[in-house]
Structure formats: structure tokens, C-alpha cells
Amino acid sequence: xxxxxxxxxxxxxxxxxxxxxxxxxxxxxxxxxxxxxxxxxxxxxxxxxxxxxxxxxxxxxxxxxxxxxxxxxxxxxxxxxxxxxxxxxxxxxxxxxxxxxxxxxxxxxxxxxxxxxxxxxxxxxxxxxxxxxxxxxxxxxxxxxxxxxxxxxxxxxxxxxxxxxxxxxxxxxxxxxxxxxxxxxxxxxxxxxxxxxxxxxxxxxxxxxxxxxxxxxxxxxxxxxxxxxxxxxxxxxxxxxxxxxxxxxxxxxxxxxxxxxxxxxxxxxxxxxxxxxxxxxxxxxxxxxxxxxxxxxxxxxxxxxxxxxxxxxxxxxxxxxxxxxxxxxxxxxxxxxxxxxxxxxxxxxxxxxxxxxxxxxxxxxxxxxxxxxxxxxxxxxxxxxxxxxxxxxxxxxxxxxxxxxxxxxxxxxxxxxxxxxxxxxxxxxxxxxxxxxxxxxxxxxxxxxxxxxxxxxxxxxxxxxxxxxxxxxxxxxxxxxxxxxxxxxxxxxxxxxxxxxxxxxxxxxxxxxxxxxxxxxxxxxxxxxxxxxxxxxxxxxxxxxxxxxxxxxxxxxxxxxxxxxxxxxxxxxxxxxxxxxxxxxxxxxxxxxxxxxxxxxxx
Amino acid sequence: xxxxxxxxxxxxxxxxxxxxxxxxxxxxxxxxxxxxxxxxxxxxxxxxxxxxxxxxxxxxxxxxxxxxxxxxxxxxxxxxxxxxxxxxxxxxxxxxxxxxxxxxxxxxxxxxxxxxxxxxxxxxxxxxxxxxxxxxxxxxxxxxxxxxxxxxxxxxxxxxxxxxxxxxxxxxxxxxxxxxxxxxxxxxxxxxxxxxxxxxxxxxxxxxxxxxxxxxxxxxxxxxxxxxxxxxxxxxxxxxxxxxxxx
Ligand SMILES: Cc1cc2nc3c(=O)[nH]c(=O)nc-3n(C[C@H](O)[C@H](O)[C@H](O)COP(=O)(O)OP(=O)(O)OC[C@H]3O[C@@H](n4cnc5c(N)ncnc54)[C@H](O)[C@@H]3O)c2cc1C
Ligand code: SF4
Ligand code: SF4
Ligand code: FES
Numbered sequence: 001x002x003x004x005x006x007x008x009x010x011x012x013x014x015x016x017x018x019x020x021x022x023x024x025x026x027x028x029x030x031x032x033x034x035x036x037x038x039x040x041x042x043x044x045x046x047x048x049x050x051x052x053x054x055x056x057x058x059x060x061x062x063x064x065x066x067x068x069x070x071x072x073x074x075x076x077x078x079x080x081x082x083x084x085x086x087x088x089x090x091x092x093x094x095x096x097x098x099x100x101x102x103x104x105x106x107x108x109x110x111x112x113x114x115x116x117x118x119x120x121x122x123x124x125x126x127x128x129x130x131x132x133x134x135x136x137x138x139x140x141x142x143x144x145x146x147x148x149x150x151x152x153x154x155x156x157x158x159x160x161x162x163x164x165x166x167x168x169x170x171x172x173x174x175x176x177x178x179x180x181x182x183x184x185x186x187x188x189x190x191x192x193x194x195x196x197x198x199x200x201x202x203x204x205x206x207x208x209x210x211x212x213x214x215x216x217x218x219x220x221x222x223x224x225x226x227x228x229x230x231x232x233x234x235x236x237x238x239x240x241x242x243x244x245x246x247x248x249x250x251x252x253x254x255x256x257x258x259x260x261x262x263x264x265x266x267x268x269x270x271x272x273x274x275x276x277x278x279x280x281x282x283x284x285x286x287x288x289x290x291x292x293x294x295x296x297x298x299x300x301x302x303x304x305x306x307x308x309x310x311x312x313x314x315x316x317x318x319x320x321x322x323x324x325x326x327x328x329x330x331x332x333x334x335x336x337x338x339x340x341x342x343x344x345x346x347x348x349x350x351x352x353x354x355x356x357x358x359x360x361x362x363x364x365x366x367x368x369x370x371x372x373x374x375x376x377x378x379x380x381x382x383x384x385x386x387x388x389x390x391x392x393x394x395x396x397x398x399x400x401x402x403x404x405x406x407x408x409x410x411x412x413x414x415x416x417x418x419x420x421x422x423x424x425x426x427x428x429x430x431x432x433x434x435x436x437x438x439x440x441x442x443x444x445x446x447x448x449x450x451x452x453x454x455x456x457x458x459x460x461x462x463x464x465x466x467x468x469x470x471x472x473x474x475x476x477x478x479x480x481x482x483x484x485x486x487x488x489x490x491x492x493x494x495x496x497x498x499x500x501x502x503x504x505x506x507x508x509x510x511x512x513x514x515x516x517x518x519x520x521x522x523x524x525x526x527x528x529x530x531x532x533x534x535x536x537x538x539x540x541x542x543x544x545x546x547x548x549x550x551x552x553x554x555x556x557x558x559x560x561x562x563x564x565x566x567x568x569x570x571x572x573x574x575x576x577x578x579x580x581x582x583x584x585x586x587x588x589x590x591x592x593x594x595x596x597x598x599x600x601x602x603x
Numbered sequence: 604x605x606x607x608x609x610x611x612x613x614x615x616x617x618x619x620x621x622x623x624x625x626x627x628x629x630x631x632x633x634x635x636x637x638x639x640x641x642x643x644x645x646x647x648x649x650x651x652x653x654x655x656x657x658x659x660x661x662x663x664x665x666x667x668x669x670x671x672x673x674x675x676x677x678x679x680x681x682x683x684x685x686x687x688x689x690x691x692x693x694x695x696x697x698x699x700x701x702x703x704x705x706x707x708x709x710x711x712x713x714x715x716x717x718x719x720x721x722x723x724x725x726x727x728x729x730x731x732x733x734x735x736x737x738x739x740x741x742x743x744x745x746x747x748x749x750x751x752x753x754x755x756x757x758x759x760x761x762x763x764x765x766x767x768x769x770x771x772x773x774x775x776x777x778x779x780x781x782x783x784x785x786x787x788x789x790x791x792x793x794x795x796x797x798x799x800x801x802x803x804x805x806x807x808x809x810x811x812x813x814x815x816x817x818x819x820x821x822x823x824x825x826x827x828x829x830x831x832x833x834x835x836x837x838x839x840x841x842x843x844x845x846x847x848x849x850x
Contacts, residue, residue: 040652042710043749044660099730105719105784107738107745114732132742138659139745149710150718157707180699209654243631249657359657362676364631472643516648519615520700523647 004184004452009035009154010439011432012174012189014161015216017045018137018424019404019431020195021144022097026432027193028151032439035187036148037156037176039211043145046197046209046405047424050137051252051355052121053129054425055418056094060111061118065126067091071595072602074419077123078383078412079552080567081229084591085390086410090419090426097425098130106143108132122253122309123416125602134252134355140421159185161215162528163455164192164223164400165447171223171399172445175455179525182518184456188447190439193393193431194220194386194402199233199536201529203379203487204479205248207239213529214536216406220386221535225395227573228586229384229408230536231543232553234415235488237312239378241330246363248378251333251356253417255373256305258352259294260335261287262316263372264324270331271304274315279307291341310414313377314555317488320376330376336369345369377488381420383411383553384543387572392434393427399438399445403431413552462527463518467511471527474508478533481505486541491558498541506534542583543571607679608687609637611649615700622646623687628679635663635674638690638702650701658815661750665702666691671752671813693755706751712770716778717794721786737785744780744824746816747773753810753820759803770799772810772820779824782831792835801829 011027013020016038028034038045057070070091075082102108102116108130109117118127132139149155158179165173165186173188196216200208221227238251256262264270275283283304284290290303305312316331325331335353339345346369350357353368360366360373385408386395393401404424411419462471485498512527549563550556569585576582591599607628610621624641635653642649654660656675663674668682668689682688696704725731753772759765770778778795781787795801804825811820818824 040654040662041706044654044662046654048660048748049655049657102731103721103724103729105721105781105787107733107741107784109742110733110735110738114734115730132745135659135746138748142745146713146718149714157710180703209656209660211654244629245632245636246656363633363678365678365680470643470647472647476643514647519648520650520703521648522642522650 004186006186006188007035007154007156008188008444009033010189011035011191011193011435012037012187013193013195014174014219015045015195015197015404015406016042016155017047017195017197017404018140018144018421019428020045020193021141021148022425022428023193023195023403023432023435024153025144025148025151026429027436028153030433030436032436033154035154035156035189037159037161037174037187039158039160041157042155043141045141046211047137047141047421049207049209050140050421051134051250053119053131053136053418054094054098054140054421055121055124055128055416056098056130056422057091057128058095058098058116058118058130059126060115062126065128068598069125069602070094070128072599073124074410074416075412075599077414077416079414079562080412081551081570081588082412083390083409084595086427088595089390089430090410090423093426094422097422097429101140101143101425104143104147106139108139121417122306124418129418136421156185160525160528161219162459163451164219165451166223167445167448169398170445171397173447175452177459179520182521182524186447186452188444190442190444191399191401191435193435194400194406195404195428195431196406198405199382199533199540200379201475202479202482202533202537202540204483205239205376206379207236207248207250208379214532215529216402217385217539218532218535220395220397220400220402221539221573221575223397223400224575225397225400226387227385227408227539228387228570229412229543230382230539230573231547231571232383232411232413233379233540234309234381234383234553235313235377236380237309237316237377238333238375240364240373241326241376242328242374243364249359249363250378250380251373251375252353254353255333255335255356256303257294258335258349259291259338259341260305260333261303261337262305262312263332263334264319265326266324268324270319270324271307271312271315274318275304275307276311283307308414310553310555313488316376326374328374330374332372333375334372336371381405381415383413383415384408384540391430393431394434394438399442401431401435403427413554459528462512462514462524465511465513467513469508469511469513471512471514471523471530474505474512474530475526475533478502478505478530478537482537482540486537486544488555490544490554490556492545495541495545499538502534502538502541509534538581539573542581543573546571546583546585605684607637607684609641610687610689611638611641611701612691613649613701614698616698619698621689632679633675634667634677634679634682634688634690637679638674650699650703652703659748661748664693664750664752664755666693666755671755673750673752673815676815693751695755695757695761696751708766709749709751709754709773712774713777715798716770716774716781717789717791719781719784719787720789722788731786733785740823741780741783741785743818744776744783746818747776748816749773750815752813752815756809756813758807758809765800765803768800769803772804772825774799775801775804775828776818776820776824779828782828792832795828796832796836801825801832804829
């Protein structure tokens, strides 16, 4: 074993976004030795991109807010298939976690009386999102990073984990390579926390960075842990579509909040064409009324552009499929039109939406005060992930914990904006705390040499082959296929084709041959990530096939209604002994009476 | 479709050279897109860093036609295409491979700066009160995405290699954010004078010019810090008063 450099820690955290950093801080504060591994440099994880804010019922702006309201908003948003205990803990603990950031140096925007300011966001009843302009994620990750570096955490940057190591049933470490020279590393640990983020890179159009390849999902699955809710993916309705290079980059909901309207290529405001029955009462009858709502008229009802994210995304897809899209396959989002209504429209837009103005100016040569934007849905977030215990974040495999976007439960079928950043803090802390508790009862496990050799063999075989496949092409083809066949609008037939397609891509992956050496070689990294992307793609597809209804992030055109029976279950996914993917229907436990009552009271 | 020619630095700490590539340019492309396209089609082992592709993470710093920039925010149509576009790594840091440099020095420097130390909470519930106007300046500094482009252009580091003595503009901004934080009670002025050698900065303002976040590094961070250091250590009246005053 002397062949590989070996590191020993009590707790190993894999991932340095908000969840991983918060977990590492908690674990190191308990006095144990903590290692933190991440694929990029410290401070660059996906969390840095979050914009809108972090949700916590601190009631700084509206004193009617409290954890009960936040809990019921989260459950309604998740269409009641959430893990209700996680939703409860999250709502209760988020305020303390946000205040703690302030004690560590975060500088949130302020209310007039000097407290943390909170803003309105979709699905939250009261202004609830603590924020710093539109760069909340940066503030959060930097605060955690700058606090964490003084805690004695050992950080391993640009190190990628490619396999979890087990001693019997228990996870006892991880096998990884460092990017610079491709050298392999062994990490031994009494407890391992996965905090690897999302899977956006399984789709062609995404707001996620290259890191979002579902590594944690696949590592856990391969180690025998259960995944849950994998069918639920959030497609944000408005991503940029043009120019091609910026496709997927987020266009904030705020544009529509300021009066922006959606139009098809015929100039029709199509959102008025399909308003779900249960929202009819709350939706404007006319463009005029919608406009008044955006200008703060409390007697007006919201314009249909502000219906739920999943619905808006589907309407956009419908227009494009019907041939009424823009030349680049989106629809128009027009804020410039408000000059018909107000005299100083360009100044007003620049003041209200500064970063959107600059984003389009700089990346698309487009002046949003004069021209409409082209937008379309973008893959944004996965509600599904590693199945965890609500209190401890323990996975179904001993020694393995998970937190953040790679874990699942709190969001159910759909996540509310702002609930991810708070999730990272609340459950990152819990994962750290309980991983330490677990680690203290353990001794270091044995590292099994044959496991390591097997992972290494698989990792390097592409250098020895003379196949003809390019890993970038396979990734590209997978992304295109998932986008087309397991995207926003799904049906059985297309998803069955996707399963066949995934099999084919798995075969093609075995024919990859690589050039160059293992020193900082992106084609090699991409080839390794493919295993993870294919695993999560299969899990998403299988779960989506099983859920024969439409709910939240999952829309089936062959089962377009919600079905109460499916509202009582989650789907879990596990690797069976033979290596096949096994899917199981598990009932959602009965909610305690007091939580039920909260939901009833809040309506 | 139009094509553009590139000269991209390929090599390691042992040496290297510019290698020529040609790639197709589609509308709206940024330099990072071109580099990734070359990586995907012609040079799978071309090393570069990127994450957000939206100017938010500070990973993709490089020198484009000699100018320190974020590759993801540099549009192709802002560059002349009648000659090859050169892309090279930052110069103030040791090279790892191709466009990737070893920036670990920055992380070590940060660890040495004394951490945030807040005053006791203002309210019984453990929270503080701060007015927006009192934090505007600190929020400007906290916009920093740690791209290290300012470090790259600072002649004290780039030309004089004083990495052991001088912390560079990025960490002067960081220190300023801590020193000007309304809640902070730590005093870093002696360290700024003796350890960070703020005196080595001669206010050329090159750092401010390249900052992609538009942070007014010199005027808003470095000069006020220099004034505080002067006030603390060189001004006889302040020094006398300091005898009777805690920070
Ligand atoms: C544009 C945008 C805006 C958003 N805005 C908001 C918002 O306003 N509010 C909100 O609540 N949410 C928002 N979200 C969602 C939120 O940002 C993410 O869900 C969240 O940041 C995920 O954090 P995380 O800690 O789970 O993982 P990440 O921040 O994604 O970090 C994952 C970490 O794991 C590491 N890693 C991954 N695989 C491996 C491996 N194999 N080996 C080693 N390390 C590995 C990575 O290097 C990284 O350090 C937004 C998302 C986007 C894209
Ligand atoms: S102003 Fe000072 S810190 Fe900035 S580049 Fe010039 S010498 Fe360096
Ligand atoms: S101060 Fe500006 S240039 Fe320097 S690291 Fe920060 S963002 Fe980059
Ligand atoms: S990739 Fe994030 S700043 Fe360029």
C-alpha cells in the first residue's frame, strides 16, 4: 500500500460548497481531525453562483413569519412528498444558522433598523430571504471559507474522489486522484460525508458548472446506499438561450417581477392561454391587471408569468414545440415594453435589474431596455439524491453521511428558491455533528487493497485502449439525449428509448481512448465523470418512468394529472447484488398530528 | 462559419511554447468557449480552470493578448481576429500546466491574516445592528471573487517577486474589509506594516484597472489602510493618544 500517499482523518468531507464547508467546520469544532476534499480550488464550488438569497424565518421584515409558516410553504412547494421531519428541522434551525454566519463575518444587506434584510421570493409567504444584492452565494461561501481556514481543517484542493472504500458494510475511506499529476491518494476515515452538489451536467442546457456531474450520487450508489426522489429535477423557466455560448445561464425571476412579459414569435402573450384551474382565482384576467400587480397594487392579481416555475417552463416548451419559438429555440422575455407605461423606463430597468442589464450587455450585446431577451428553461437543481436520516444525515450505509444538494428529502417534488442555501447550513451542520458522534465510536477500518486496485484499473484503462471514442463527444451526446427524452415534458416511450440510449453510451464509454498523460488532463477527468453522469441519468429515468403522474418537477404528458396514490410514496433506488439498478416504492411515514395541523391552518 | 486563430501556451514548469490552433467561432463566443472547444476537438489534455462561466467564481484567469482577464467574460468580438489571439497563464505564480498556475501561495497568505473578531452582540438575542451606509464600503470589498488578476499585475509580485514580504492587492482588500467591518475588534495595523509590508505598494493602480469586479482597490482599500498605518505608527499625536485609548 506504500505505493499511494495515504491520509488519515476522523472525518472526511467530500465537497467544499456550502454544505461541505459547514460540515467540516462543525466536525473540526468538536476537536476531531477533519479532511476536506474538493475538485476545484477552495471557494469556487457551485454555491458561489447562488444569487437570490438564503431562506430563514427570522421575521426581520414581517413579524408574522415563523418556522411554522416556513415549514408549510416548503411542504406545499414540495407537493407533500417531502421528508416532513427534514422540512421541520430546516424551518426551525435556519434562522440560527444564518445569524451564525453574521458572527463569522458575513455582511448581509440591512433593514432600516440595522438588522438582516429579507426579500420576497416565489412560494415564500413572507419576505424571508436574507441576501447580499444578487451575490448571496459568494458571501456565504467566502464567510464559511474564511472561518474554516482557522479551524485546523486539512484541505485537499483539486482532488477528485473516484471510489468509496469499505471494510465489510462500513465505509472507511475514499480513493482519489489529484488533478495536477494524476497521482492517486488514499483517505482513511472513521466517517465520510458526501457534499458533492448536483447533476446539472447530465443535461445540455444547465445553469450548473462542470463540477455538477453527480459524483456523490454515484459514489453512494456504488457503495450500496439508497437514492431517493431522483425523478424530481427543477427546470428554471428562464435561462439565456442566445448566444449559444451562454445557453443556460440564469435570468432571474426578478425580471418578471418587475413587469417582464413572455411572448412567442407571433407576438402573443401565451401565458394567458393556459392557467391551471387551481390558480385561476389568483391570476390576473388581463394584461392591465397583471401590470398593476407588478407595480405593487394590492388589489390586483399576479400576471400568469409569475405562476409556478414548473408550469411556466412547460408553457415555454409547448410554444417552442408548436413552432412558435424564437429562431434560437426560446421565447421572448420583454421588459423593454414597460416604456409604454412609464416615462423613464430605461433608467428604471437599470436600477432594478443591474446585473441582468450587464449580463445581457456584456455576454449578448443586447440592451434589455430596448430589446426583448430570448429565454428558455434551464436545468437548475435536483431535488433527489442520497437518502438520509433527517436528524443525523446518515445514509443507509454505516459510516456514510450526506448533506446539501446531493442529499434528498427536504424539497420533495419541487424546491422553493432560497431553500437550498439554508438546507446547506442546517444539514451541513447536522452531518458534521453526527459524523463526529459516529467516528468517536469507531476505530480506523482496514483498507482493502483489491478494492483499490480495481478502482485504479478502471480509472486507467482508457489510456491503454486503442478505441476510437472521445469522452467529450459521449458527454455531449448524453446531455442532448437527456434533454430531449427525459427533460421537462416526459412520456413512457421516450424514457424507454433513453434507457436504451444510456446502455449504448455505457458501451461507447468502454471504447474511449485517451491521449496525453495523466497530468492535469481534462479528457481523462471527463471520461471518469461519465460513469457518474450515466449512473444518475439512469436513476433519473427509471424513477421518472415509475412515477406515473405529474407532480412538481416531474411532468408526464401520458399521465398529466396528479395522482393521490403517488402522493403517498417515494421511490428509492439501489444497486442490487448483481449490479443492476433496483427501484422500490416506499410509503411516506404518517405525519405527526401537530405538523398536519400546521399545514391545515396555513391552508 | 468564421474561424479564429489562437496561440495557446502549452507546457509545464520545465518549459513550454505557444502552440497554434484554429477553431470555429460562433456568435457570442467568449475566449473560454474557444479554449474548451479546442480542448474538446483537438487537444484533450489542454489544461485550464473554469467553473461558473459567468464571471462569478474567479477560476478562469489568464492573459489574453497580454491583458489579464477572465476568459469567460472576454467576448471574441472584442478582440482583433486578423492576427492570432494569444492566451497564456498568469505570470506572477508558478506554472502547473498550460493555463493552470499554482495559486496556493494566496491561500497561505490569507491564513496568516488575523481572523474576524466581532464585538459582543448588541441585542439580547445574540444579534447585531449595523446600518447599511456603514457597510457599503465593506460590501464593495466583499465582492472579490479571488481571481487573483490584481496579484498578477502588481509589479511588486510580478516583477520583483516579493511574495515572501508583500501580501498583494487582493489581501490588502481582504484586510481592509476586516479592518473596516463595523463589528470587528481586532487590530491588524502592526501586521500590515511589518508582516504585509503595505509600504511596498507605491500606488500605481494597476490592480484597480484589472479588477473584474470593479473594486476600487487602491483608492478605497489600500490608501485608507496606509493612512491608518501612518496614523498609528508615525503620527506623534496619535501615538500619544493611543497610549490612552483601546482600539
Ligand atoms: C445560478 C444559480 C443560482 C442559485 N441561486 C440560489 C439561491 O438564490 N438560493 C438558494 O437557496 N439556492 C440557489 N441555487 C442553488 C444552490 O446554489 C445549490 O443548490 C447549492 O449551492 C449546492 O451546494 P452544495 O454545498 O450542496 O454543493 P456545491 O456548492 O455544488 O459543491 C459541491 C462540492 O463538491 C465537490 N465535489 C464534487 N464531486 C467531487 C468528487 N468526486 N471528489 C471531490 N469533490 C467533489 C466540488 O468540487 C464542490 O466543492 C442557485 C443555483 C444556481 C446554479
Ligand atoms: S497599486 Fe499597489 S498593490 Fe496595486 S498594483 Fe500598484 S503597487 Fe501593486
Ligand atoms: S480584488 Fe478584484 S482583481 Fe483582485 S482578486 Fe478580487 S476580484 Fe480579482
Ligand atoms: S469561469 Fe467563473 S469566473 Fe470565469
